[in-house]
Amino acid sequence: MKKLIATMLCLSFLMFVGCGSVSGPASSSGGTAPAETSEQSDKSLSGPLILYSSMTENDLDNLLKGFGELYPDIEIEVVNGSAGELTARIAAEAGNPQGDVMWGGLNSGDGDIYSDIFEHWVTEYEADLPDAYKSPNGYYNMDHLSTIVFCVNTDLEKELGLDITGYSDLLDPKLKGKIVLSDPNSSSAAWNNLANIMTVFGEDSDEAWDYIEKLLRNDIVISTSSSVCFKAVADGEYVVGLTYEDGASTLLKAGATNIKMVYPEEGASGFAFGCAIVKGAPHMEAAKAMVNYLMSPEGQAYLGNALGTLRFTNPKAKYVSPYLPDDSEINWVIRDNNWLRNNKENILKKWNELYTKIRG
Amino acid sequence: MMTKIRKKFDIWIVFTVSFLVLFALFLIYPMLGILKESVINRDGQFTVSEFTKFFSQPYYSKTILNSFKVSIAITVVTLLIGIPFSYFYSFYRLKGTKFLFIVSILCCMSAPFIGAYSWILLLGRSGVITQFLKNSIGINIGSIYGFNGILLVQSLKLFPLVFVYMNGAFKNIDNSLLEASANLGCTGIKRFIKIILGLSMPTILAASLVVFMRAFADFGTPLLIGEGYRTFPVEIYNQYVGEGVSNHSFAAAISVIAICVTALIFFIQKYAVSKFKFSINALHSIEKKEPRGIGGILMHAYCYILVSIAFLPQLYVVYLSFRNSKQAVLLPGFSLASYEAAANKLLGRSIKNTIVMGIGALAIIIVSAILIAYLVVRRSSFANNAIDTLSMLPYIMPGSVIGIALVIAFGKKPLALTGTMAIMIVALVIRRMPYTIRSAIATLMQIPQSIEEAGISLGASKLKTFVTITVPMMTNGIISGAILSWVTIVTELSSAIILYNNRNITLTMSAYVAISRGNYGLAAAFSSVLTVLTIVSLLIYLVISKSEDIKL
């Protein structure tokens, strides 16, 4: 009897340690020559690959398909979340890394805050990239661009008798409580939008903050999820969502007929977004293969064509994006990425203060 | 002449030591970790700046106020709708009481976000009911988000708590008290308010405090439906996620504040309940009256409508899961598309994890609760009383705080458990153990010590007596507690959201992820499986325990 109880207790304890080590860093996936260049795809690379991503379903489905043609034996598992959630998770798991690659959400405005959790490794394609899209920190591989955009519900817009073309339209009292943005503290899409406002109205200028205050007073809704900013607009919950190209254009691709993408006439810009390898990734070879794929002309061409909703960084990649307007139709403004990087914390602090002041 | 008392080797001492070690490792160490993190800044210096930041910026400190406001409102509303429900149920012979009871309990035990998510689909800006009302009658019902939404969803979810508590109180009212009051000329509403409610005051108080605590600590509802109305538990999570990866000082500081606030509420609850304890034992129970006429019809209407509205979200979710969907857009017609999509999104693994981790956690909890109950009740000593007190610690740790504390404590080698099933199990055990321990202690206290002495006098060792005689006697009490714990474990959200990843993902987390990506069909599929699991568990429980007197 005594032995039975004692054994049970021991087993319980062993279960902890056992579970810990069983799901700990698995041995690196079997593979021979690492696929460093686009010509060789090592089909013998196999095993799991854990991908942390904030990208849309559309993006991920196509990535898995494209990547899967080159590496059919790698089983990819996707963990969804916002940029903030995913980096928090990666940091929490730092002692026992579970994820291999993070795609999306990492943008040129981040600075160095994630230096500790990613492998300082970039692909060979760096040399091909234009200066603006080169890795800002030695561990981000900037593979795509994300430009901000308004996602507008055309049915509701017509009902309200509006024609939304830019920031000034958002201050219309008819839109009170009907505009949505996600939380800049945790969502890269929202930060992207804030950065654009700063760029268009002047970095940290009175005009910029004045505009933001007016937006807040027009009861702009702050949502916990960035996909709400386009999905819920299509559902009719809101009239305008401040979001990004990829999200809104994906809906158009899926056949939504009641929304349109509006690039603010005062100026539009975006961040370059990238992917990175988690420090100490359990499946390092597969991770490198994935990042290489995302940066390669072949990979970006495939994705560009398959998605039709995303712009990529490697100039050698050739593709067509039927759901995105032509470059010439947009009033591009240039961002001061350095300034944004250095002031992100301040901007967010001011945002929070303003929010509380107005919202109470 | 004094005889020396020789100390002999006692397996129970081994258990005492083991539990102290386990508690130190999994409770005290994480708590200290949080405390340390909250006052040591990035450069390793002691500072209370994080606390000042919280209290000086209304952006943050307002969240506590918001939580209090909405919790008080929820408490009032649940009393207003729950007490009449219980009154009709207890004093009148309604038709279908079994049905009313079961459905009420099912409403109360559903996963934390199903209500919110479902009501958004029904009453959101483009919700089904909203559209219907707007188009057909032209009524604009306003927003379900924010304060109103939280109030609606939580009141409908928590009123069964009031219902069950008040049933117990009403059952204990002696009929002769009612007859005496009628004799003295006090009947009807006046009697209801003065006598019946008066006698039940301790229970009303106890029920209100339980509802308040649940509402205050709720995470899932405000997360989804709160929109701009930020509550405290959600803020803890937001700060943890938003603040960067190398230090959790602010989240830790908020966690410490959360522990203090919860502890305060907890002690107020204990104090208030103890102050108002007086026992009434009904020699003659209330005789239920036949409901007659218009009054009778209204009574039935009230009860059935209330229960139907409360259960609607769960039904709607199941309906939704069978609707045709493609790429997260709902289309007319029915199909199993959502379930197929779910199967691709780790449905199998979610179910497996939910069950394996749930059973694992439950097994640990039950064994520990039985052993600890024995140590506390039969082997009272300083060390064992310490174990008893420590085991209550999780009462005052909100779920998100437990998640954060475990991340801080077990994020680094040599104890790197984050991202594993082990850490989820630890979180589940920590959250649920106090309830099972209290229930085990209460059960054991009812077993007379003479039973064990009889076994010992017949030559059986203390351990053998315990295992072959005492434990089987405790089984019934333990099992009913265990099943309720199971349901809570399976629907765990607030600590899971911090600790999960694709490896240890549960049904609840899969559903939540789908909801937050706006993929409603997929979310419905996961939620339906979860709902079915919950309902089946509860039905098993109700069959086994056969009583209408459950400790929620």
Added chain:
Amino acid sequence: MSVSIKIVNAKKRFGDFVVIPDLSLRIKEGEFFTLLGPSGCGKTTLLRMIAGFTAIEGGEFYFNDTLINDIDPGKRNIGMVFQNYAIFPNMTVRKNVAFGLKVRKIASNEVKRLTEEYLRLVHVEQYADRMPDKLSGGQQQRVALARALVIHPDVLLMDEPLSNLDAKLRVEMRKVIKDIQRNVGITTVYVTHDQEEAMAVSDRIAVMNEGVIQQIGTPKDIYQRPANLFVSTFIGQSNVLKGELEVKAGTTFMRIGSYEERIDNVKTEYMNNRPIIVSVRPEEFLMSNNKNSGMKAVVIDSVFLGRNTHYFLRLEDGTEVESVQESTIDSIIPNNSVIDLAINTKKVNLFTEDGSANILRGVCNDCDA
């Protein structure tokens, strides 16, 4: 094959409260020995010290010549019957009785045989496969008895086993217990607060009060020659009167008021003039109409109880007493009658003024230890 029990200078305290200051006693092999006393007198504590469930803080306990102080309860070879029976509710009657045998790893056919034998001994064989919650209190008590005896213990300890039963069943069960004990011949220590029960079953009784033994003796000794006032009033009923002892010319007299009787069996050391307490049992009063043969008393009330008639009387000095007489065919003495009340000097007991000692000869207090 039973044992004798010897307790020397036992002591027990709970915190600051001393329950048993210093207690010694001897119980003979095969004896039915009862610890009798009011609630809180320490009798259950002493029993549990013999059993081993309550720690021994001072003194030595022996079974025959073996010191048992440090021996585990499970190894003392005792059989214990509890007040609430303590039948294992999750086992059938048969399994309950067999429990102790199984623990001792007795061969299973032997277990079967012994179980059958003892089930029959206590007359519960027809319930052998029932669960305890289907049995009545009396039946459960018998199962408890069988369970305790089947393991052939050296000592049988019983802690108020009948107090949870109704009156009629109590009377029935105490005969069952007594018979079985005599049959099996086991040394039995029995605890009760019911003095009628104690007298019905015991070979010897130890009357206890506040942790101190007042008297040890047979039921007859204790009833007829109580060692002190406490015993006299605890056992049966006593009328307590104040009186005087007077020695006149070598003859000793007892005097209450003006009523005087000669007493011949006063102990020598007490033979001098002293105030005394006179303890008269109701049946020791003699009621008559003979003037000047006793104390004057007025009948206040009477109760006819069939065989006996109880009279309540008031003496001249206002003291109220009770007298029990065998009912006569004549009518009951009416209230307010004045009668003469005499005392049966053969049976009366006299105590020192403080009640601590019986001054008559023939008091047996542990006299045959």
